[in-house]
Amino acid sequence: SLAVLQALEDGLKKADADPSVKAVMICGENGKFSAGADIRGFSSPESRGIALGPIVSLIESSEKPVVAAIEGIALGGGLEVALGCHYRIAHVKARMGLPEVTIGLLPGAEGTQRLPRLIGVPAALDMITTGKHIPATEALKLGLVDEIVEENTTEAAIRLANKV
Numbered sequence: 001s002l003a004v005l006q007a008l009e010d011g012l013k014k015a016d017a018d019p020s021v022k023a024v025m026i027c028g029e030n031g032k033f034s035a036g037a038d039i040r041g042f043s044s045p046e047s048r049g050i051a052l053g054p055i056v057s058l059i060e061s062s063e064k065p066v067v068a069a070i071e072g073i074a075l076g077g078g079l080e081v082a083l084g085c086h087y088r089i090a091h092v093k094a095r096m097g098l099p100e101v102t103i104g105l106l107p108g109a110e111g112t113q114r115l116p117r118l119i120g121v122p123a124a125l126d127m128i129t130t131g132k133h134i135p136a137t138e139a140l141k142l143g144l145v146d147e148i149v150e151e152n153t154t155e156a157a158i159r160l161a162n163k164v
Helices: 002-017 039-043 052-061 077-084 099-103 111-119 121-130 136-142 153-163
Strands: 024-027 066-070 073-075 087-091 095-097 133-135 147-149
Touching (some): 002 024, 052 077, 066 077, 087 136, 136 147
Parallel strands (some): 024 066, 066 087, 073 095, 087 147
């Protein structure tokens, strides 16, 4: 939603400007990282110039480490947010994917560029063109996530952020 995009942008800019902040952790709420964009917003005019692609680029360009704590699902734009992060930790039960193709859309926040860089072209093409969701264990094997945990992902992501 627009509110989430604005909060991400404001939070990242504030963290980057604050010398006491050493790292950033992005997580979802209620056991879900993000199911992606609300497609109802696609038909309405863009409001206040906020779009997901520039937010993901802002995450990626942060001079401070940014860690995604993925619980539940990271789909579509949610996965693209995670792809912009420098590190990704997923709960063992998490699932990730780019399902937009199933409704005739391609990932629009540079997921088609970031995913192949991270996991290679064959695996990325499979995910992008089929819209399939992959479990955390497969994401780890592919290199999509850096670590999977059975515990609280936000606590694990904070530990990783403190390490790096």
